[in-house]
Amino acid sequence: MDETESVLERLVYDGVPGALVQRSGRLWGPDAAPEAARRLGWLRLPETSRDLLGPLAERVRAARAGGLTRIVLAGMGGSALAAEVAARASGATPADLIVLDTSDPHALRTALDEPHSTMLVVASKSGATVETDAHLRVFEEAFRGLGIDPAARILVITDPGSPLDGRYDTVHGDPETVGRFSALSAFGLVPSALAGADPKALLDEASALAGTLHLPYDNPALALGAALGASALSGRDKLVLADHGSGMPGLPDWIAQLVAASTGKDGKGLLPVVVENVDAPGFAPADDLRRVVLGGRPDEPGPAREAGLSVSGPLGAQFLLWECAVAVAGRVIGINPFDQPGVDEAKANTAALLRAAEGTAPTVIPSVPALVDDAVEVYGREELLQGAGSLNDVLDVLLDTVPDRGYLAVLAYLDRRLDASAATLRPLLAERGDRVRRSPVPVTFDWGPRYLHSTGQYYKGGPENGAFLLVTAGSDTDVAIPGRPYSLAELQLAQSFGDLRALRARGRPTVRLHLKDRTDGLNQLIKALT
Structure with missing residues (x-):
């Protein structure tokens, strides 16, 4: 056997x-039992979510009648990813459903295009997700500036009693379902249905x-x-x-x-x-x-x-x-699958950095690059980068630090549409690892800050055998966040530095590459790997 x-x-x-x-x-032991007992609502969603179907069909009809054919989903983590998968599988294009699961200002600038045909869906179980709060504030101001009543364009999905509950037209999620298990709840069904998916078919398949x-x-x-x-x-x-x-x-x-x-x-x-x-x-x-x-x-x-x-x-x-x-x-x-201490830590680190300047623009970790290679600045501990004289050397050093049976994670704080070529770093680094090491290195790729709400849990809570390559970039655009003392670009940088602190505190080998110019820096990095 x-x-x-x-x-x-x-x-x-x-x-x-x-x-x-x-x-x-x-099922998950006595320590996990109290929390697990309150986190199993997802098992009944194939039936209980059917209560959403009638009201949801009305909302879809109203949106179409109002000419709102462009859905912008402001949400983070697994619930937003589920809605995106369901929409794409139904034939919706990235122009039909724009998922804002980032703090990158370029992505928000794009999402603000064509406001007269746009409906904003704000999805947050807690009602206090920092990125989603920023998106909502920016869209509210943009709608008002065009003479559009935000209440006619914004739909909220949140748990009962959250700060967002009732602020606009609201659909409740299941409070006994954590976000990453909420694909068949309102978080997954409502945005994808507005973009053209068939929620009844999804529930029938699950049933x-x-x-x-x-x-x-x-x-x-x-x-x-x-x-x-x-x-x-x-x-x-x-x-x-x-x-x-x-x-x-x-x-x-x-x-x-x-x-x-x-x-x-x-x-x-x-x-x-x-x-x-x-x-x-x-x-x-x-x-x-x-x-x-x-x-x-x-x-x-x-x-x-x-x-x-x-x-x-x-x-x-x-x-x-x-x-x-x-x-x-x-x-x-032998673990509790329903808690997320690493995700909560990332949120706390970001909040601390944003509070650091007490009402002014946030401060970040002061540092001097260990190396500057044309459009790329390299940051890392001296003992890690000792002897590295070029970007090529840095990449080889980092790959060499990965322990046997370990992995390398690429964490890109970029715009996944504008900077889509960054995703090629995964296969290129995997190929390079095959060449410079005796054994292959599994390489993962994540967009930041999206991963902070999901896979970041493994990077901080899983086995201590990972090495990390963070990629940040200068921005030729920024977006002020109404009512906040920081902009989107500053929020994005604070998130990257907050996670950098968490990884370094655990002794993980970590290098940050900062692209002084996005296009030139990415091209240079890709060229170095080819």
């Missing part, structure tokens, strides 16, 4: 399927899977959870995700945030590594990797078949499948 089968048998013996369906918080969750066998979620948990226990703690024709753009990123934020704590967890396709650098077999193909069939020849774990199915079912599987894996690994 292999490790997955053994874990699966134990889960069945312990009665996990029935206990999960009954929403028992005791079909929900009918299998009580089964000891023929239970896809239990089997996937056993595979994930067994991988972590056996040391295959890198979950490499490759889309292979799933038709669901962005699904690997949604899975990645769910897995990392749920399992990455107490020095344990599964590190999700999203690669571009099954032929991409980093998808080759390795002892510490569990490879997953999304959309591929096990009988296909080539890498899709060789990966061994193929997950396919309609999107609504995929949402529920992965949520259940990650919850089950948390039990196997």
Whole structure:
């Protein structure tokens, strides 16, 4: 019997399927039980979210009748990613649903285009998310400046009793569901429906899977959870995700945030590594990797078949499948999948930096670059960068610091549309790691500050075997935030420095590259890797 089968048998013996369906918080141990018992509302969403369908259909009709065909979603973390996946899978374009999950001023400038056809959806469970608060303030001022009543253009999704509750037309989320498990709640369904998705179809697909969750066998979620948990226990703690024709753009990123934020704590967890396709650098077999193909069939020849774990199915079912599987894996690994101490720490660090100047523009960590190479400034501890005389040297030094069975994370505080080429850093660094080291280095890529609300939990709470490359940039535009003593660019810099402090405090090898000019700096960095 292999490790997955053994874990699966134990889960069945312990009665996990029935206990999960009954929403028992005791599944994750006595310490986690009080919180877990209040965080299992997502299991009933395939049915309870149907109450949203009638009112949501009316809101969609009203938006269309009012000519509001451009939806801007201001939200962070997994709930915003779920809405984006659902919209894209339905055929919506990036122009139909613009997701503002960033503090980059360039992205907000773009979102402010075409205000007369724009509806703003503000999504925040707490009602106090710093980025979302900034977006709302800017849009309110912009609408008023055009003589548009903000109340006619803004829809809020939040939990009952939050500071945003009732401020505008409000749809409530499920207070017993954390954000990364909220794909089938109002947070995932409302924005995607406004952009053209079919929320009823998503719920129907999830309901079909929900009918299998009580089964000891023929239970896809239990089997996937056993595979994930067994991988972590056996040391295959890198979950490499490759889309292979799933038709669901962005699904690997949604899975990645769910897995990392749920399992990455107490020095344990599964590190999700999203690669571009099954032929991409980093998808080759390795002892510490569990490879997953999304959309591929096990009988296909080539890498899709060789990966061994193929997950396919309609999107609504995929949402529920992965949520259940990650919850089950948390039990196997021995962690509470519903807390997020690392995410909360990142928020606290940013708030502290923004308060530092007591009402003036925020201060950041003063530093002098260790090296300047044309358009790129290099910052890092002297002992780490000793002997590095060029950008090429810096990249090789950082790759060399990654421990055996460790990883390198690229954290880009840039605009994921304007600076889309930054994503090529992942495969380029993976290829370079293959050349300069004896063993391959898994390389992850995240957009900041989005990752602070999700995968940042793993980077701070998971195994201490990561090295980090932060990329920041100068900005030729900025946006003032009404009622706040800092701008968007200053907020973005404070977020990057707050996380830099957290990583350095844990002794993680960390280098920051600052692009004095975005275009020139990115081109130079990419050229250095090619």
